[in-house]
Amino acid sequence: MPRLFALLLLLSLALAHPAAAQTQPIPTPAPPALGAESYILMDFHSGRVLVDEQSDLRRDPASLTKVMTAFVTFSELKAGNMTLDEQVRVSERAWRAPGSRMFIEVGDRVSVENLLRGMIIQSGNDASVALAEHIAGTEATFAELMNQYARELGMADTHYTNAAGLPDPEHYSTAADTARLVQALIERFPDYYDYYSQRAFTWNDIEQFNRNRMLWQDETVDGVKTGYTETAGYCLATSADRDGMRLISVVMGADNPEARVEQSKALLNYGYRFFETHRLYAAGEAIETPRIWKGQADNLPVGVTQDLFVTIPARAYDRLDARLALDGQIEAPVDAGEPVGRLAVTIGDETVTEQDIVALETIAEGGIISRVIDELLLWLE
Numbered sequence: 001m002p003r004l005f006a007l008l009l010l011l012s013l014a015l016a017h018p019a020a021a022q023t024q025p026i027p028t029p030a031p032p033a034l035g036a037e038s039y040i041l042m043d044f045h046s047g048r049v050l051v052d053e054q055s056d057l058r059r060d061p062a063s064l065t066k067v068m069t070a071f072v073t074f075s076e077l078k079a080g081n082m083t084l085d086e087q088v089r090v091s092e093r094a095w096r097a098p099g100s101r102m103f104i105e106v107g108d109r110v111s112v113e114n115l116l117r118g119m120i121i122q123s124g125n126d127a128s129v130a131l132a133e134h135i136a137g138t139e140a141t142f143a144e145l146m147n148q149y150a151r152e153l154g155m156a157d158t159h160y161t162n163a164a165g166l167p168d169p170e171h172y173s174t175a176a177d178t179a180r181l182v183q184a185l186i187e188r189f190p191d192y193y194d195y196y197s198q199r200a201f202t203w204n205d206i207e208q209f210n211r212n213r214m215l216w217q218d219e220t221v222d223g224v225k226t227g228y229t230e231t232a233g234y235c236l237a238t239s240a241d242r243d244g245m246r247l248i249s250v251v252m253g254a255d256n257p258e259a260r261v262e263q264s265k266a267l268l269n270y271g272y273r274f275f276e277t278h279r280l281y282a283a284g285e286a287i288e289t290p291r292i293w294k295g296q297a298d299n300l301p302v303g304v305t306q307d308l309f310v311t312i313p314a315r316a317y318d319r320l321d322a323r324l325a326l327d328g329q330i331e332a333p334v335d336a337g338e339p340v341g342r343l344a345v346t347i348g349d350e351t352v353t354e355q356d357i358v359a360l361e362t363i364a365e366g367g368i369i370s371r372v373i374d375e376l377l378l379w380l381e
Contacts, residue, residue: 031051033053036263038174039250039263041267041268042247043248044186045279045307046310046311050271055174056174059175059253061158061227062232066225067178069131069146069163070116070120073135077112090106093133101124102115102127121200123226157177167229179248197223223237225237234253235251236249237251245277251267276311276313280320286302292331292332292363293329300334301359302324302326308345337358339357
């Protein structure tokens, strides 16, 4: 029988970027202390959390709820269950929705796209209810859809009872769950994300401006959503992209509109000043081609199933080490996608990330002669 072994392959990352070796890492100070009750800063690509202050504290999400309402709507559009130009009849219940409004009227027929604009740009509670009723029949049934998607996304501390974010004891979320939701929305629905960067929308001859002031104050910000109720305080979920590095910040429970903007700026500036994100390996890229025994090929390309990003302290790229550990001797047959080892990326003693390594090709079993020869070679090792 072949003897199992762990093959360690040191992958030199610094050689891919020679200039990185000439720089010195920037010291990473403690993150800024903000006045909000809970907040988080996360890298979009790697998912690394850079700042965390009570981000799992359950709070009234106010109109941040509408990010999930949009997520469900985008899901229906992507699945082909409806179209952007599909007409929605406005019910009296939608028309009577309290709070911020798009100013749709009872009996109006409004396209899904215009309702999305009214909900995202104008933060219309009436638009939110109209979309919910069109998709699920009732807002209560739509809330169940919202909760199903929340569970799918791992939003363990979130529960919705309505589509607009009106206060309810059983309606709650967290900064961490909201950041996770924003990450999923941008990743899954890039074709619809542009609505969040639009600064104004006019309906019923009433022009309203996007409440997200960050769109005017930072050209790299392209979303996402504000929120306010008396119990929630002032909330703001923000996403910005600077030179391919996208960060997501969520502030919940700020004292006033100006505070949530300044606190969001502070989080983003901290992240972009002291961290950087790199794509180390592309999905389907052969990281190594180790020996495969008893197969119709001698080598097996192995890699990752999704692009592998890491977020690290600024100018620390040349200190990265990547080690690939195979589970043992690889013997055919092997199917594409089958795990064959682990990749660990470290900086000094700190593990930055660990990922499964999979076979990138299917290798069938070889002929009887090649199998016998390989068996003898393995026995001699």
